[in-house]
Amino acid sequence: MALVLYHAWKSSASRRVRLFLEEKGLAYEGHEIDLTRQEQHSPAYLAINPLGVVPTLVHDGRPLHESGTVCEYLEAMFPDPPLCPAAPYDLALMRNWVRYVDGEIGHLIRFNWRYSIAERATAMSDAELEAALQRIPSAERREAWLRAARRPYDAAELDQSRQALVRMLDRMEAMLEGGWLIGDRYSLADIAAVPFVRRIGEEIAPEALEPAARPRVADWWAAVTARPAYTRARLDPFVAAD
Numbered sequence: 388m389a390l391v392l393y394h395a396w397k398s399s400a401s402r403r404v405r406l407f408l409e410e411k412g413l414a415y416e417g418h419e420i421d422l423t424r425q426e427q428h429s430p431a432y433l434a435i436n437p438l439g440v441v442p443t444l445v446h447d448g449r450p451l452h453e454s455g456t457v458c459e460y461l462e463a464m465f466p467d468p469p470l471c472p473a474a475p476y477d478l479a480l481m482r483n484w485v486r487y488v489d490g491e492i493g494h495l496i497r498f499n500w501r502y503s504i505a506e507r508a509t510a511m512s513d514a515e516l517e518a519a520l521q522r523i524p525s526a527e528r529r530e531a532w533l534r535a536a537r538r539p540y541d542a543a544e545l546d547q548s549r550q551a552l553v554r555m556l557d558r559m560e561a562m563l564e565g566g567w568l569i570g571d572r573y574s575l576a577d578i579a580a581v582p583f584v585r586r587i588g589e590e591i592a593p594e595a596l597e598p599a600a601r602p603r604v605a606d607w608w609a610a611v612t613a614r615p616a617y618t619r620a621r622l623d624p625f626v627a628a629d
């Protein structure tokens with residue numbers, strides 16, 4: 388198989404690449420990485436992704452990390468259907484938007500890791516945790532693991548992150564004049580935001596997605612979730628239904 392994706396089902400960056408692959412109609416071999424067992428920090432995985440995060444795409448044996456970069460690579464290799472704007476200015480706007488969304492991942496992690504990494508990390512002994520932290524390549528993620536294990540984010544910190552994520556929706560509301568975030572068609576700009584909006588609507592601030600609150604975002608979300616690729620990419624719920 389030419390395309391192999393190392394990913395996690397609940398990972399936003401992985402979800403972005405799965406959405407992109409499905410929109411392109413590209414078949415791929417998926418390998419699930421268990422983040423709670425630190426498979427992303429194993430020497431074998433670090434050899435293909437030195438940042439120790441998912442996703443990683445391997446194309447014809449060559450690994451590539453960073454979900455935004457991976458999507459742009461796929462666009463260059465498999466141009467149909469186009470998912471990046473052709474006009475240089477719009478393409479530049481799209482890249483800045485993806486960069487902004489990437490910068491907000493820490494806010495999402497505060498909510499998301501309560502359903503994944505925290506479950507195992509809280510059960511670690513101090514010695515196990517110390518060993519686990521030593522395997523993590525980035526200082527930022529060491530801190531996130533430590534917080535998940537020993538000092539869960541409090542209500543004020545979660546609220547601060549909730550507000551930051553809702554500000555993303557405000558920016559989207561302003562950008563969505565033409566129905567899509569950049570230009571007049573669905574693009575990587577939209578796909579980059581989808582995993583975030585999924586979690587905001589599911590748990591973090593569902594009221595912020597009401598049509599009365601942000602009509603354009605509400606219409607956009609209805610259009611996104613109606614796409615067959617959205618269903619195929621499996622952005623399954625974090626929170627089990629009662």
Ligand SMILES: N[C@@H](CCC(=O)N[C@@H](CS)C(=O)NCC(=O)O)C(=O)O
Pocket residue numbers: 397398399400401422427439440441442452453454455489492528
């Ligand atoms: N900027 C990276 C972010 C990747 C990332 O943060 N992945 C998370 C899941 S969404 C991860 O692997 N977390 C596990 C960890 O940090 O230990 C990208 O877009 O690929």
